[in-house]
Amino acid sequence: MKQIPTISLCMIVKNEEKFLKQCLESVRTLIDEIIMVDTGSTDRTIDIAKEFQSQIFYYSWDDHFANARNSSLQKATTDWILWLDADEQLDHSKIEEIQQAVQRTEAMALSLPIVNYSGDTLEESKDQAHLYYQPRLFRNYQDIRFVHRIHETLDIPNHASIEYLDTPIYHYGYITEITESKNKTDRNKHLLMKEYHKTNHSPWIEYHLASEYYREQDYQQAFELVNQSLLQFLLASKKPPALLYKLKYDILLRTNSLEQALAGIEKALLLYPDYVDLHFYKGCMLFEQGDYSSALHSFNRCLELGDHHPHYLILTGVGSDKALEYKKDCLNKLGRDK
Numbered sequence: 001m002k003q004i005p006t007i008s009l010c011m012i013v014k015n016e017e018k019f020l021k022q023c024l025e026s027v028r029t030l031i032d033e034i035i036m037v038d039t040g041s042t043d044r045t046i047d048i049a050k051e052f053q054s055q056i057f058y059y060s061w062d063d064h065f066a067n068a069r070n071s072s073l074q075k076a077t078t079d080w081i082l083w084l085d086a087d088e089q090l091d092h093s094k095i096e097e098i099q100q101a102v103q104r105t106e107a108m109a110l111s112l113p114i115v116n117y118s119g120d121t122l123e124e125s126k127d128q129a130h131l132y133y134q135p136r137l138f139r140n141y142q143d144i145r146f147v148h149r150i151h152e153t154l155d156i157p158n159h160a161s162i163e164y165l166d167t168p169i170y171h172y173g174y175i176t177e178i179t180e181s182k183n184k185t186d187r188n189k190h191l192l193m194k195e196y197h198k199t200n201h202s203p204w205i206e207y208h209l210a211s212e213y214y215r216e217q218d219y220q221q222a223f224e225l226v227n228q229s230l231l232q233f234l235l236a237s238k239k240p241p242a243l244l245y246k247l248k249y250d251i252l253l254r255t256n257s258l259e260q261a262l263a264g265i266e267k268a269l270l271l272y273p274d275y276v277d278l279h280f281y282k283g284c285m286l287f288e289q290g291d292y293s294s295a296l297h298s299f300n301r302c303l304e305l306g307d308h309h310p311h312y313l314i315l316t317g318v319g320s321d322k323a324l325e326y327k328k329d330c331l332n333k334l335g336r337d338k
Helices: 020-027 045-051 065-073 092-104 176-181 184-196 204-215 219-235 242-254 258-271 276-288 292-305 321-333
Strands: 007-013 033-038 055-058 080-083 088-090 109-117 129-139 145-147 153-155 162-164 169-171
Touching: 007 020, 007 065, 020 045, 020 088, 020 092, 033 045, 033 065, 045 055, 065 080, 065 145, 088 092, 092 109, 092 129, 176 184, 184 204, 204 219, 204 242, 219 242, 242 258, 242 276, 258 276, 276 292, 276 321, 292 321
Parallel strands: 007 033, 007 080, 033 055, 109 162, 109 169
Antiparallel strands: 080 129, 088 169, 109 129, 145 153
16 A cells, blocks of 8 residues: 655744644644744744644744755655745645645645735735745755745755645735734845845845835835836846736836826736736726726636636736626726626
């Protein structure tokens, strides 16, 4: 009989008593060991971790998330590794699907959808979420490691196959009340500025800085930085990633810069014609200008594209409920009922 693969949960933590228990409960029946790397907790984090028989290791924080995560990977003894943050939960109802996937797949990694909630409070966040896929389960190989000081990512070999699995992870870490309580924005900007001042740094640094200012609603600074990021990708003869355009046109829509936005979003859609969020933003801009017929066309396109796009960062509902509501409003404005 084929041996059932084993799975380690690898985490780095610091003062995570608010969410840690529900995170560990969500994966209790999936994992075979918990590797917990603590970077300086002063609350009940360690006590909660011990309740789940975690192996706890202490790490002297060096302002480098990838280094800390890699230290956790070095301790894992299983076939597969799952990585989570303490403010995340796996959809427990899909545990069996993961177990089946690791038994049958030939892939080196499994990419899971992350439902990233935003909004001011936990209660208000349910209708304000973005979804993106990220490799979260991978084989315990020495050549798979994290890179980057902040917004760390797995460096998976180019030849490796990645399978997409529809098993959500719910992330609550960027709800405003949580980011403020943990001072995440200042921490993130501090680490990002360390990279920004390096010669020949990645254009991703400007994007991530722009995202921090966006969360603070400093849209002017965010807009300047995302444009810098776009320019640096182009100067390097690289196609700018789609989510840079998403952030740019989100800002222009929020600041009611409709003429400027409509003039440029068509070029972005030429690069990413199947990016439903860009079609949605275009429809919103046209609606605000009173061009309901053109807006209707955009929202119909959103409904055609739908919500399932593993290669894009998607605002949940722009290919379904949110687009449908706008479509109804367009039809009402046009004096039509369907």
